[in-house]
Amino acid sequence: MPSTLDSQLIAAAWKNEVAEAKRLITAGANVNAVDDTVQSAFLIAASEGYVELLDLTLAHGADVRSLDSYHGTALIRAAERGHAAVVGRLLQAGVAVNHVNNLGWTALHEAVLLGRGTPEYVDTVRLLIAAGADRNRPAVDDGTTPMQAAHDRGQKAVSAALDARADRGDLLSAATAGDANKAAAALAAGAKLESRDDHRRTPLLLASLNDRVDVARLLVRLGADPDIQDDRKDSAWLVTGVTGSVAMLETLLPADPDLALRNRFGGISVIPASERGHVDYVRRVVKTDINLNYVNDLGWTALLEAIILGKGTKPWQDIVQILVDAGADPGLADKDGVTPLQHAQSSGYDEIAKILRTAGAR
Structure with a gap:
């Protein structure tokens, strides 16, 4: 059972009360402590899309390997809801991208199977692809791959992201042209995030120069x-x-x-x-x-x-x-x-x- 401080932190996390969460953590609350439903401040921040709260938990020792009651990671929870900004932070923090929960799904499966194909989900899928998510991994229950699921559900923009292919050398040109799908595929192929061209311009600088948002x-x-x-x-x-x-x-x-x-x-x-x-x-x-x-x-x-x-x-x-x-x-x-x-x-x-x-x- 969580301590009183831990329970108060979990309650503050549900309300996204960041200042109160800071106070409780300073007083000794544990960001990884879970209640009887296997919810922690860290997992709540991920599932609810609370970016500032998530950053707070990461800064205070959040265990990126922690799992919820579905044996899923924080990344799976965030991907299911299309919280792309949170997905990015979790990927940077090192959460395993191809972890499978007890439903037989990875984060990419959840972003497609439970997603709506909206721009935030497209961004989420691109991030997962760039980080090495397996686009062809079959779900445990019925063998559906993320690519098949997107096509079956008519998620055209998500399908385009999943279908994109590129070599690692394509990142700079993709950034210049504004092809986010190709940029994600190039990163998945091993392109360096801070690659340089002949003028020492990075992909991000090229995207900014050409207004490729x-x-x-x-x-x-x-x-x-x-x-x-x-x-x-x-x-x-x-x-x-x-x-x-x-x-x-x-x-x-x-x-x-x-x-x-x-x-x-x-x-x-x-x-x-x-x-x-x-x-x-x-x-x-x-x-x-x-x-x-x-x-x-x-x-x-x-x-x-x-x-x-x-x-x-x-x-x-x-x-x-x-x-x-x-x-x-x-x-x-x-x-x-x-x-x-x-x-x-x-x-x-x-x-x-x-x-x-x-x-x-x-």
Whole structure:
């Protein structure tokens, strides 16, 4: 029987009360302790898709080999429900991908047989394939393979993922083209997650450069590093400021990118985004912990670049407003002592000058 603390932790896990779970673990609760239904905080986090709680249990000694009442792993529980983000974390943690539960099914069987073929299940299947799941393994009871089950159930997108074949050398081209199924197959064939091309670009960087969100999501969930830089000092995260892709930004944030990583101009992602007029990107990135007053090698902040290299029209007006509202210093001058307001005035950008004067610039 679990201790009182363990029982309280299990109850907190069902409610996804992460702060309470932290308190109980600090007090001595065991993340692997099970109740009379063979539920632990770790297994609950996996089955319910509670990513933050799962990370907490993994950080405090979750046993990735632990099994539930069906003799199934946490991975099988997560795959059954299409919790792709959890599946990725469990694969990184080393949960066995081809474990068979007492129903005779692997995680891949459950993702297909009990899944709905929706995008989250497609992502789940791709992750399992990339990690080496056996697509042709027959179920113990009736001999159905995951591939047969997907075809029989009309799960076209899942079937496409299961049918895909690739060599290990195909990962970089698949990432560039945005073929997530082929990327998963290439990883299954032995491709390295951080492969490099002739310019030292990784698959994740190539996916980011070409705005291939499906591939990037696969790679991130498998643990790809968003901060690896190529021979031009670009990284997957840094180029989002150039492309302005909010979807890619959102895909990379769970990988905890270094927001202070510098490009070849000594700038961070918000600076080129401001220069290029990527309004939606700037609106989203200012909600992160990025430093809006970061100065690049030219002596310019994002605010200065929006004015000096922008066109003064509505997109750049919006960006200036977003930046100052989010805390960018309107009085921070360039290396020659020229302020954003002075640059706006000399360029005839009256609307931007008005925004800056309202913000208290001098």
